[in-house]
Amino acid sequence: MDFDFSEEQNLLRDSVERFCADGYPSLEARQARTREPMGFSEANWGKLAELGVCGLPFSEEDGGFGGGAVETMIVMEAIGRNLAVEPVFASGVLGATAIRLGADSDQKARWLPGLIEGTTRLxxxxxxxxxxxxxxxxxxxxxxxxxxxxxxxxxxxxxxxxxxxxxxxxxxxxxxxxxxxxxxxxxxxxxxxxxxxxxxxxxxxxxxxxxxxxxxxxxxxxxxxxxxDGLPLLVRVAEHGIAALAAEALGSMSALHALTVDYLKQRKQFGVTVGSFQALQHRAVDMLIALEQARSMAIYGAMMVDSADAAERAAALSAVKVQVNKACRFLGQEAVQLHGGIGMTMEYIGAHHFKRLAMIEYQLGDTPYHLRRVADDGGLIAA
Structure with a gap:
């Protein structure tokens, strides 16, 4: 199976990464965004709309860009990697999915223009x-x-x-x-x-x-x-939310792992870099393994979120949430321990990744909740 992105998907990834690099060049820039009246930059939100992120989930017939779960994964991974605070998840995933899957043609005609242009948020x-x-x-x-x-x-x-x-x-x-x-x-x-x-x-x-x-x-x-009978629609919205959170967590964990490895290469103790100690190298590799397992599950979530089989879809998305939750906790805790005291200071970007990963672990269901759902459904593989 080919997991490479298409040319259009690569262009989307590059565009969103450039936006994040320009909008979030430092922790200080992020902190400045959070202090704005709405908790994010209105100008940045307008730029995201210009990039097509606000219209990404909606079909071309409805005036959108016809993106799917993979495109959402690309955007959310970039959001997570850069800790962007614009409400892409709340509006562009949760709210937009409810409208996309539940609204009739008249409702879409009334709401979608503002949503796609970024003048209305959900x-x-x-x-x-x-x-x-x-x-x-x-x-x-x-x-x-x-x-x-x-x-x-x-x-x-x-x-x-x-x-x-x-x-x-x-x-x-x-x-x-x-x-x-x-x-x-x-x-x-x-x-x-x-x-x-x-x-x-x-x-x-x-x-x-x-x-x-x-x-x-x-x-x-x-x-x-x-x-x-709106519960099935609400369940679909939550499933899309889980897939998006998995991608955001993947981006944040990728950044945190890179920060940790870089720190191990620079921090010196006993006259040598701490990264030269084999025990710490093993822990960094364990972090990488957990990260790649989470990457596989994020891709799996994007593949399964539109499955027509509701039972299969539910079990798959719960399994995704379990594995990603465990990775969030493991990578976060390992990063803090390997950084030492600086890992918990609010002046260091790594601590903010740790906090976001801790929050993701409890959004839309914690590990015991989804583990129980997977078990109740008989697991991913039939006995």
């Missing part, structure tokens, strides 16, 4: 305080009133909500809190009456928010797909 609000990682655990309520729906409830850790123009919200129309049926997905304007956004910085330099909905009215044209 985010996904699905996590609740009691839900942990279960997408079907939804206490936020939706009720039908004439031609409208009215939403009430709260969502937690909504990524980049304070800079989003539209929020894709999961809400329950019928059933009990943990029922799999009765859940709908609604596209709500972030400035709609009754929407309250309490934003805060996250540990990895990003932004999130607690979002409350109090008698928020939206039209019937705000519903994505079936108003009471």
């Amino acid at each position: 985010t996904l609000a699905h996590t609740e305080r009691q839900s942990r990682y279960d997408l079907h655990d939804v206490a936020t309520k939706a009720r039908r009133e004439g031609s409208h729906y009215v939403l009430d409830g709260q969502k937690s850790v909504v990524l980049n909500a304070d800079s989003a123009g539209l929020i894709v919200v999961s809400a329950r129309l019928s059933g009990e809190r943990r029922d799999r049926h009765g859940i709908g997905l609604f596209v709500v304007p972030a400035d709609a009456p009754g929407v309250t956004i309490e934003a805060y910085p996250t540990q990895d330099g990003g932004r999130a928010a607690e979002v409350a909905f109090a008698n928020v009215a939206v039209g019937a044209d705000a519903v994505l797909g079936d108003s009471e």
Whole structure:
């Protein structure tokens, strides 16, 4: 099987890498971006839109660039390698996937122009305080009133909500809190009456928010797909999110491994570089092995995320998350230990990679959660 990128994919990779190199030449530049009002550079977001990143997931018929999971992997790997803070994951992966897979032609005609141009941003609000990682655990309520729906409830850790123009919200129309049926997905304007956004910085330099909905009215044209059977769509969005996180983690781990090896070649102890000690060479090689295993799983995730077999797809993406989570923890901890004291200082870029990898490990499901899902599905290979 040929895993080489096509000419167009190589051009995309080079373009995004150049953008990141120009926008994030140093840790100080990244810190300056995080201090801007929205937690990222509006100018940089405009440049990403010009590069086609905002329109990448959407088909050419819809005015986009017709990119797939591999193109998303290319972009997210560059984002991770450079610790870019623009909301590509929240808007260009989670939100965009919900619209791409769930919106009808009229909805796409209304929302896609702004999304592709970068003038409108999306985010996904699905996590609740009691839900942990279960997408079907939804206490936020939706009720039908004439031609409208009215939403009430709260969502937690909504990524980049304070800079989003539209929020894709999961809400329950019928059933009990943990029922799999009765859940709908609604596209709500972030400035709609009754929407309250309490934003805060996250540990990895990003932004999130607690979002409350109090008698928020939206039209019937705000519903994505079936108003009471939106869980399968939400699951697909999460699966695309896992594939994208795997690629971002791969980029960050690649950068962190390179930083560590470079440090071992420069740091001197007992009159020689510490990289000359065989024990530390072995640990650097162990890091490389874990990195390459994660690379294989990130590629596997990109290949499987559009599989037509839902059960096979679910098991594959959970397996991807397990392996990538383990690699995130292992490489992060090894890098800190091999760097010594500097590995935990906020003035060193390696510590920020470590923090981002630690956050990725818990986004969209931690290791025990996905390991249990793989086991429940009988594993990747039939007995």
